[in-house]
Amino acid sequence: MKSHNRIKAGSGYRLLQDPEVVGLMVIVPLLVILPVLLGEAFIYHVFITICLYAALATAWNIVGGFAGQLSFGHAIFYGIGAYSAVFLMQAGITPWIGMVVGAAIAALVAVAISFPCFRLRGPFFALATIAFLEVFRLLALHFSSWTGGAAGKMVPLHIGWEWMIFRERSPSLMIAAGLLVLTVAVAVWVRHTRFGYYLVATRERESAARAVGIGTVVVKLKAVALSAALTSAVGSFHAMYLTFVEPQAMFSLVFSIQIAMLPLIGGIGTLLGPLLGTLIVVPLTELARGWLGASALGLHGFVYGAVLVLIVLFLPDGLLGFLQSRFPAVFGKQKRHAADLDAAAGDAAPFARAARQTQVSDAAEARSMGSGDADDWIVSAENLNKRFGGLVVAKDITLTVRRGEILGLIGPNGAGKTTLFNMLSGALRPDSGTVRLQPDPGSVVIPRSAHAFAQAGLGRTFQIVQPFAAMTVVENIMVGAYLHHGAFAEAHDKALDVASRLGLWAYRDTEARNLPIGRLKRLEMARVLATDPKILLLDEVMAGLNQTDVANAIDLVHAIRESGVTVIATEHVMKAIMSLSDRIIVLSAGGIIASGRPADVVKDPGVVEAYLGKDFQYAPA
Amino acid sequence: MEVFWQLMINGLMLGGLFAIVSIGLTIIFGTVHVVNFAHGEFLMIAMYIVYLATTSLGVHPYLVAPPLIVAFYVVGLLVQRFVIQPLLEARDPNVQIFATVGLSIMLMNLALLLFGANIRATPGEGTRALIHMGGFRVLSGQLVIFGLTILVVYLLQLFLAKTHLGRGIRATSQNRAAAQLMGVDVLRIYRITFGIGLACVGLAGALIAPMYPVAPTTGTYFVLIAFVVVVLGGMGSLKGAFVGALIIGIIETLSSYYIAPSLKEVASFLLFLLVLIFRPTGLFGSGQAME
Numbered sequence: 001m002k003s004h005n006r007i008k009a010g011s012g013y014r015l016l017q018d019p020e021v022v023g024l025m026v027i028v029p030l031l032v033i034l035p036v037l038l039g040e041a042f043i044y045h046v047f048i049t050i051c052l053y054a055a056l057a058t059a060w061n062i063v064g065g066f067a068g069q070l071s072f073g074h075a076i077f078y079g080i081g082a083y084s085a086v087f088l089m090q091a092g093i094t095p096w097i098g099m100v101v102g103a104a105i106a107a108l109v110a111v112a113i114s115f116p117c118f119r120l121r122g123p124f125f126a127l128a129t130i131a132f133l134e135v136f137r138l139l140a141l142h143f144s145s146w147t148g149g150a151a152g153k154m155v156p157l158h159i160g161w162e163w164m165i166f167r168e169r170s171p172s173l174m175i176a177a178g179l180l181v182l183t184v185a186v187a188v189w190v191r192h193t194r195f196g197y198y199l200v201a202t203r204e205r206e207s208a209a210r211a212v213g214i215g216t217v218v219v220k221l222k223a224v225a226l227s228a229a230l231t232s233a234v235g236s237f238h239a240m241y242l243t244f245v246e247p248q249a250m251f252s253l254v255f256s257i258q259i260a261m262l263p264l265i266g267g268i269g270t271l272l273g274p275l276l277g278t279l280i281v282v283p284l285t286e287l288a289r290g291w292l293g294a295s296a297l298g299l300h301g302f303v304y305g306a307v308l309v310l311i312v313l314f315l316p317d318g319l320l321g322f323l324q325s326r327f328p329a330v331f332g333k334q335k336r337h338a339a340d341l342d343a344a345a346g347d348a349a350p351f352a353r354a355a356r357q358t359q360v361s362d363a364a365e366a367r368s369m370g371s372g373d374a375d376d377w378i379v380s381a382e383n384l385n386k387r388f389g390g391l392v393v394a395k396d397i398t399l400t401v402r403r404g405e406i407l408g409l410i411g412p413n414g415a416g417k418t419t420l421f422n423m424l425s426g427a428l429r430p431d432s433g434t435v436r437l438q439p440d441p442g443s444v445v446i447p448r449s450a451h452a453f454a455q456a457g458l459g460r461t462f463q464i465v466q467p468f469a470a471m472t473v474v475e476n477i478m479v480g481a482y483l484h485h486g487a488f489a490e491a492h493d494k495a496l497d498v499a500s501r502l503g504l505w506a507y508r509d510t511e512a513r514n515l516p517i518g519r520l521k522r523l524e525m526a527r528v529l530a531t532d533p534k535i536l537l538l539d540e541v542m543a544g545l546n547q548t549d550v551a552n553a554i555d556l557v558h559a560i561r562e563s564g565v566t567v568i569a570t571e572h573v574m575k576a577i578m579s580l581s582d583r584i585i586v587l588s589a590g591g592i593i594a595s596g597r598p599a600d601v602v603k604d605p606g607v608v609e610a611y612l613g614k615d616f617q618y619a620p621a
Numbered sequence: 622m623e624v625f626w627q628l629m630i631n632g633l634m635l636g637g638l639f640a641i642v643s644i645g646l647t648i649i650f651g652t653v654h655v656v657n658f659a660h661g662e663f664l665m666i667a668m669y670i671v672y673l674a675t676t677s678l679g680v681h682p683y684l685v686a687p688p689l690i691v692a693f694y695v696v697g698l699l700v701q702r703f704v705i706q707p708l709l710e711a712r713d714p715n716v717q718i719f720a721t722v723g724l725s726i727m728l729m730n731l732a733l734l735l736f737g738a739n740i741r742a743t744p745g746e747g748t749r750a751l752i753h754m755g756g757f758r759v760l761s762g763q764l765v766i767f768g769l770t771i772l773v774v775y776l777l778q779l780f781l782a783k784t785h786l787g788r789g790i791r792a793t794s795q796n797r798a799a800a801q802l803m804g805v806d807v808l809r810i811y812r813i814t815f816g817i818g819l820a821c822v823g824l825a826g827a828l829i830a831p832m833y834p835v836a837p838t839t840g841t842y843f844v845l846i847a848f849v850v851v852v853l854g855g856m857g858s859l860k861g862a863f864v865g866a867l868i869i870g871i872i873e874t875l876s877s878y879y880i881a882p883s884l885k886e887v888a889s890f891l892l893f894l895l896v897l898i899f900r901p902t903g904l905f906g907s908g909q910a911m912e
Contacts, residue, residue, distance in 0.1 A: 298733030305727030
């Protein structure tokens with residue numbers, strides 16, 4: 001037995017193992033200590049600006065990095081925060097309350113404008129955020145009696161902590177650093193909990209994320225709400241610090257783009273990247289402004305743009321990615337397991353070992369209890385119809401799957417197997433008809449979406465593997481394990497367990513994009529098994545495997561069934577599906593043409609005709 | 622009622638101008654599948670070049686068009702070769718966006734550095750003369766733009782439909798891998814397409830410069846309009862961009878008169894968002910916002 005390096009200590013210890021968190025814990029205090037030591041007003045100003053921009057960049061990164069939704073509209077939330085604080089201040093209410101109110105409004109606005117835009121991909125999401133920002137900016141300019149219009153608006157100068165406005169710089173630095181600490185803490189929390197794993201999984205492959213039970217839209221909406229609220233809080237304070245607000249600056253496209261640039265330069269989607277990017281760009285800009293003044297108007301902007309283009313071309317993973325690849329010992333995230341990799345080379349029959357190790361779970365007892373009475377079905381599809389344009393791909397398909405059986409689904413190419421699979425797993429909504437699940441005897445559910453199917457206990461694999469490419473093998477499996485294990489340590493243990501059962505132990509810290517196709521197929525299986533499914537849909541898991549692995553895979557599927565899981569499988573490897581299945585359903589041209597024991601089905605003249613054409617009707621099966 | 626029809630004509634003329642600005646963007650997107658966020662800044666640079674040529678050499682702005690078209694074609698080749706092409710296989714498609722955004726920031730600030738923030742007006746040279754047509758008024762420059770836009774759209778359609786190179790571009794835009802298998806050098810097609818797209822921007826710059834003064838931020842105004850037009854017409858569709866531009870021209874003119882001048886763009890942006898969200902393929906067709 002290999003020793004599992006399980007994490008026994010608390011989550012604090014786990015965070016300290018992340019070099020990025022350690023980096024943050026070193027750099028952030030320095031941002032306060034250095035200006036206090038140097039004591040100069042201009043230095044204070046530079047560090048306050050660094051803290052604020054780093055906070056904005058870190059907040060943006062939750063949406064733009066973790067969730068991969070490129071927003072050029074974050075100034076909307078910044079502006080909302082600024083104006084909320086100013087409006088309330090005019091009514092005699094402290095900006096501390098304005099900050100909270102602004103954050104709440106920003107979160108609501110973020111949800112309202114993001115929800116319809118999530119259907120859009122890449123540049124189109126970015127374009128939509130720009131359009132929303134322009135609408136906000138133009139409206140703010142138009143309603144000048146409230147916003148001050150093009151002339152802007154001075155913030156009433158009340159001094160003191162209550163009003164966030166000070167004669168000296170040091171209290172402002174404390175507040176700015178406090179906002180940075182808050183934002184970074186939220187980002188670290190997001191990245192190291194189930195929420196963050198779900199976000200990254202959604203970014204990497206939305207369909208696969210749904211298939212392991214992630215409500216992808218809700219997860220993304222939570223991220224934008226969080227990011228918007230934090231951005232708004234920074235905006236509230238920044239308005240007090242600048243003591244001036246104007247629509248042109250608060251809802252500025254250029255400002256939005258600057259915020260997005262910082263994480264990209266430092267390392268997008270990382271924890272330390274946004275701060276690194278800020279540390280490079282902001283001092284440069286502020287110094288250029290201080291030294292060159294108006295004589296070099298545009299110079300720092302030109303350098304900004306040039307740096308952005310160069311980074312994208314030559315350091316696409318940002319500065320942090322560069323450091324990680326150059327100095328893996330210091331910054332590296334990926335632990336190497338050379339010894340394990342050697343061991344894996346001799347690891348000939350992982351599927352078989354997995355089969356031996358798979359244990360009988362509670363569900364198996366449920367199966368034995370339920371058999372024989374009216375509750376013995378687990379999946380029931382009624383009158384499923386689906387057409388794509390004029391092509392009918394499913395006509396009136398009705399089928400029932402019994403608890404604990406292995407049902408094989410076969411048919412010639414184009415028969416509608418994948419369509420049926422997609423309808424049974426919620427990935428595709430039928431034009432008419434219903435799919436009912438009875439995961440536990442007596443509790444019938446009709447899931448409405450792919451993630452609801454997964455949550456009800458139906459897991460599936462994809463014919464074309466869908467790994468979360470940027471995540472390691474263990475992280476991939478953890479995304480599945482999180483469905484029933486909310487805590488990191490439990491999900492991590494579960495994932496390691498599944499990884500070792502499926503022969504992926506040696507690859508546990510390898511990024512999925514670096515795995516060969518055979519391992520990816522196992523990873524696909526591992527991820528879905530980690531969700532503890534009660535019904536397992538296997539879409540051509542044996543395609544492309546060699547003979548030994550096919551035999552092992554058959555053993556594995558039998559073992560999975562023995563553990564109480566009902567299996568529905570499609571397969572082109574005819575020998576495999578015949579020896580695997582208790583029952584076979586044959587599809588042809590979108591309809592069921594035969595159903596029964598494997599030995600009977602192959603003799604059915606209709607089946608022979610569907611596969612080989614009419615002339616072969618009387619050929620021996 | 623007379624006012625309304627005059628506004629409609631103004632809107633159509635404005636639409637013609639928006640169309641010539643948008644053609645290059647839609648061509649590049651349709652084939653290279655890159656949204657060129659620096660599109661507006663290239664237009665702004667073209668307008669500055671026309672301004673310089675006319676004020677220092679005293680030539681008519683339209684005479685700057687031919688050399689500008691050639692120069693911008695070459696710039697397009699270079700941008701595609703050295704900025705976009707290395708990013709075609711990038712893991713994260715968002716980096717292409719950042720690359721063109723970076724380019725746009727560079728160009729905008731370059732203009733600021735060289736010309737300052739002041740507005741520069743190219744001499745009108747007769748392009749701002751009023752022409753009376755049956756009781757309605759248009760500017761001569763607008764009429765030229767409108768006519769030339771139709772001609773350019775027609776010629777480009779002809780080029781895409783009838784020539785070998787044009788068919789190569791269409792094949793590449795529909796399926797890059799298949800075109801490659803058929804022996805099309807897709808990287809060359811991309812370079813040429815980007816060149817053609819920017820050549821259109823060069824032409825647009827020469828035509829617009831005498832009508833509009835130029836400042837470093839001029840590009841932002843036009844690129845946002847161009848995004849709206851191109852999404853409305855269906856990304857990649859020339860005819861769609863033309864019709865979309867006319868629609869936006871009319872909407873801006875009418876909302877400016879009947880609602881408020883400061884809200885005219887709000888109407889376009891709201892239409893843009895509605896189209897993006899509810900009909901991302903655009904009004905006329907085969908857009909690719911959803912893929």
